[in-house]
Amino acid sequence: MSPIFSSIEAPPGSRLSDVIAEQIERRIVDGCLHPGDALPAERELARQLQVSRPSLREALLKLEARHILEVRRNAGYTVAEVTAPSLTDPLLHLMCGHRKAVGDVLELRQGLETLAATLAAMRAEAGDIERMTEALEATERAHRAGDVSTAADWDARFHLAVAEASHNVALAHVMRGMFSVMRENVRRAREALFAHADAEPVLATQHRDLVAAIRAHDPEAAVRAAETHLRYIREGIDALDS
Incomplete structure (x- = not known):
């Protein structure tokens, strides 16, 4: 290099x-x-x-x-990491005892990740696409192996890779700063969704649709893919509450 x-x-x-x-x-x-x-x-x-x-x-x-x-x-x-853990640590505590906090984080993710998808579709380079793809493949391998924790970790890393592909340093730092919260949010969402046998292939398809839109440099398709993915997660969590 x-x-x-x-x-x-x-x-x-x-x-x-x-x-x-x-x-x-x-x-x-x-x-x-x-x-x-x-x-x-x-x-x-x-x-x-x-x-x-x-x-x-x-x-x-x-x-x-x-x-x-x-x-x-x-x-x-x-x-250095420029975001302190003082924000994320209380959020993690809230998410352990209050399902509403999980939904609140999803709302925050929707704002951040649709912006990230838009900018990534405009600016992503070959290396960015490669990192997203590697994270997706690692997520799917961990799921097939039954390693829920590792699958959630790689799932969160995929979303972080999308943010980094935005080449917006402020957005990437915010997403890095809340990584532990995002990973816990992903873990709980996957836990809720996997009450349904078809959840993993749906998630995999949604992730790959997002990568395809970013690779095609199509911001509108990237936003649709991100919104579809996050809506599916939200509906899965809401169904568990009902």
Whole structure:
């Protein structure tokens, strides 16, 4: 894979460390780097940027102070998660005891995921389609193996892959920040739906219809596919309540 960083030179009157920090931030905003991604080792990153290691180290420390980067053991500098768990932890607690909270999360997902579907259909690249397809296939394998937890995890990762294919860094970060809630929401939805024997093939078809619409760069079809999928899930949960 080609380097994502390019050589830089500070304009007159600018600190080199500020220009370095700006390029790293730009790569995050552009979606080239995602939360949890590790930066190249310091020596390699300095080589790609064609800067001195003291200037690079100063830039990295600035980004760490802004909570854009964090240092992980055995991984060096990585892109930080910018959304805190303080929102998602209470939601998880509510979902464990109140079915209405499950429906409320579905309503939130409908807004976020129809937007993600629209933007993904406009902007998705080959790598994005590949990641969606891999998540779908992993979901189906886990279901066939009877591994409900892993199937739910990959199902949620599929929806996250759609959000990342939007190439909207704010949307992708929000979806990443609520991943644990989305995974629990998916688990409970699948639990409700699988009271019906035909649920899994229906879900698989709906997922694949969404990928097909995104691959065809058809935003309207992508929104219809996302809405059909989320409506099916909502109806399954509502049926369990009745």
